[in-house]
Amino acid sequence: MQNDIIKMCLDWGCIMCGIVAFLSSNKVNTSNLLESLSRLEYRGYDSCGIAYINDDNSIYIRKSVGYVQDLKNDIANNGSRDTLSHVGIGHTRWATNGPVTIENAHPHTSGNICLVHNGIIENYEEIKNNLVEAGMCFYGNTDTEVIAKLIDHNKKIGMSFFNAFKACISKLQGSYSLVVIDSDTPNQMLCYKNVAPLVIGISDDSRSIYAASDILAFPQGIKRCIYAEDQDIIQVVSDGNTVSANFFDRNMKNIERNISQDIESAGEIHKDGFEDYMLKEIHEESGIVKHVYDKIKHKSLAHHRKICFVACGTSYYAAVLSSYYLEKYASVQARCEIASEFRYRSPIMERDCLYVFISQSGETLDTLYALKMVKAHGYNTFALVNNSHSAIAREADSYSNVMAGPEICVASTKAFVAQFASLMALFMPEKLDTNNISKNMDAVLQNNNDIKTLADKIISYKNIVFIGKCYHYAIAMEGALKMKELSYINAQAYCSGEMKHGPIATVDKDLCAIIFAPKDEFFDKTITTAEEITARKGNVVIITNKSNKEIIEQYSNIKSQSSHISYISDGDEMSYPFYEAIYVHLLAYNVAKKMGKNVDKPRNLAKSVTVE
Ligand code: F6R
Numbered sequence: 001m002q003n004d005i006i007k008m009c010l011d012w013g014c015i016m017c018g019i020v021a022f023l024s025s026n027k028v029n030t031s032n033l034l035e036s037l038s039r040l041e042y043r044g045y046d047s048c049g050i051a052y053i054n055d056d057n058s059i060y061i062r063k064s065v066g067y068v069q070d071l072k073n074d075i076a077n078n079g080s081r082d083t084l085s086h087v088g089i090g091h092t093r094w095a096t097n098g099p100v101t102i103e104n105a106h107p108h109t110s111g112n113i114c115l116v117h118n119g120i121i122e123n124y125e126e127i128k129n130n131l132v133e134a135g136m137c138f139y140g141n142t143d144t145e146v147i148a149k150l151i152d153h154n155k156k157i158g159m160s161f162f163n164a165f166k167a168c169i170s171k172l173q174g175s176y177s178l179v180v181i182d183s184d185t186p187n188q189m190l191c192y193k194n195v196a197p198l199v200i201g202i203s204d205d206s207r208s209i210y211a212a213s214d215i216l217a218f219p220q221g222i223k224r225c226i227y228a229e230d231q232d233i234i235q236v237v238s239d240g241n242t243v244s245a246n247f248f249d250r251n252m253k254n255i256e257r258n259i260s261q262d263i264e265s266a267g268e269i270h271k272d273g274f275e276d277y278m279l280k281e282i283h284e285e286s287g288i289v290k291h292v293y294d295k296i297k298h299k300s301l302a303h304h305r306k307i308c309f310v311a312c313g314t315s316y317y318a319a320v321l322s323s324y325y326l327e328k329y330a331s332v333q334a335r336c337e338i339a340s341e342f343r344y345r346s347p348i349m350e351r352d353c354l355y356v357f358i359s360q361s362g363e364t365l366d367t368l369y370a371l372k373m374v375k376a377h378g379y380n381t382f383a384l385v386n387n388s389h390s391a392i393a394r395e396a397d398s399y400s401n402v403m404a405g406p407e408i409c410v411a412s413t414k415a416f417v418a419q420f421a422s423l424m425a426l427f428m429p430e431k432l433d434t435n436n437i438s439k440n441m442d443a444v445l446q447n448n449n450d451i452k453t454l455a456d457k458i459i460s461y462k463n464i465v466f467i468g469k470c471y472h473y474a475i476a477m478e479g480a481l482k483m484k485e486l487s488y489i490n491a492q493a494y495c496s497g498e499m500k501h502g503p504i505a506t507v508d509k510d511l512c513a514i515i516f517a518p519k520d521e522f523f524d525k526t527i528t529t530a531e532e533i534t535a536r537k538g539n540v541v542i543i544t545n546k547s548n549k550e551i552i553e554q555y556s557n558i559k560s561q562s563s564h565i566s567y568i569s570d571g572d573e574m575s576y577p578f579y580e581a582i583y584v585h586l587l588a589y590n591v592a593k594k595m596g597k598n599v600d601k602p603r604n605l606a607k608s609v610t611v612e
Contacts, residue, residue, distance in 0.1 A: 034050060045606070046066075048066075061107055198211060289421045311337075343366065361386070402422045464514065467513055469495055513541065545569065
């Protein structure tokens, strides 16, 4: 059974990108598509495009390489953004198949067919060869163009739009969602969902229907939606007055899907006066800790004695951090697994263990597939997400929301502290003094000038290591990841005891070690590591607590050679990780800003990692 599941996961391949579309009996301002795409940019941002059907049934299409803002500028410079239409589609891309070019950007067209697609078509080469033999020409090299050509070809041999679409779907293999329009049939929009997410939004007056990868794309005021299930075919039809969505399975049997009420589509998301979303989100961290801890602590999971956390990236580090406290203070056996590894091993699973899947987006493919694998074996699953409507929340037996609010910056910051605070609330409901923690996290923000000074020194290093022991090590990993992601400096994390087992060989005058050493039970050991680094001419940055100033200054080697000593508030092991987390977030932010990087959209990344 497990092999079957692993094979199924492999077969599903990779899916990214964001799609949005509308069909309305009213005329809709097509600039709304651009606003929706801005909110979907977390799914990929290498190129984007929109298309809509004009009154004369011609198709307007505009694509751009780069950010949605580039497309907005391009459209503004080449005519009005404020065009009205009954039907339109939009796409933001994270390239998987075919390089980043205008030709490969979506929407893709063929004849009167125009479509957007999120996912991969595994057998596209074979279909493409057949279409080339049938005389069709291709302008780019994506699998998506093949879908457009195939539907167009089906129409040309006499099929209706709907039948051409159905016949196409029956030939395609892969994991994808799709929205197609046809200027010959402008009162219809056809959609298909398999693995890649697709949600249908319905306006209150039933005069407009939206389709998107995420409810975030819907305009404000959309309160009802239907989450499409795998292999749903959705025919959206306008009779000129109302618009309806008919759901079919692959055998064209009509199916009923539940309507979720009172959803909260984001509408406009603002930076609230901050320069970037990242800075805004870092500033939200202290408030979130208090909010989430107080809200969640009534939902205890403390009766579970064995936990297996499964997650990726920053969410995994939140698990590693939490496991330290679960074992020490709640006597809970806590194991941490990287989802992409866990899925491909043959993990020993246990009946009395609760499998906890942590994911900010709730869409991370590796975590989702690991969850499906554990569920398929009948084990107990729980999800910790920042999106209650996400695939991971819906798949798990139960879930909790970390209530961090939409996290727009690609690098996760506020979700990390929200995940940690949530896990503390779920397992140790009375342990955190959140008033004090919030206040001292704000103190780190107020100390930003000191962090900026440090950032000035750090930007010249090519080799940065973050070092900590036990819970500080989890923060070291988080710090190194943020530094890499945002500044592209190759930063590594080590537990202090491991330095002497190999990494110390890399120490020389060009290395900068950022060391977490507040005065706690690990201080002496960690300082020894710092001394070993200074003895080899490495530069050290010590992050310690204010009352430790006199003590740290007695370490003459550290003081004389150190590039920097930063002070956080006095605390204890329940509170230091919060101060250190916001510190490393702000440090990575400042380094990246000084290097002129785009902190909200670092290169090569996407917020929702729905690729293998
Ligand atoms: C790092 C970061 C990523 C995510 C990882 C998992 O700043 O954002 O490492 O933490 O891709 O994402 P989620 O939590 O959405 O499953």
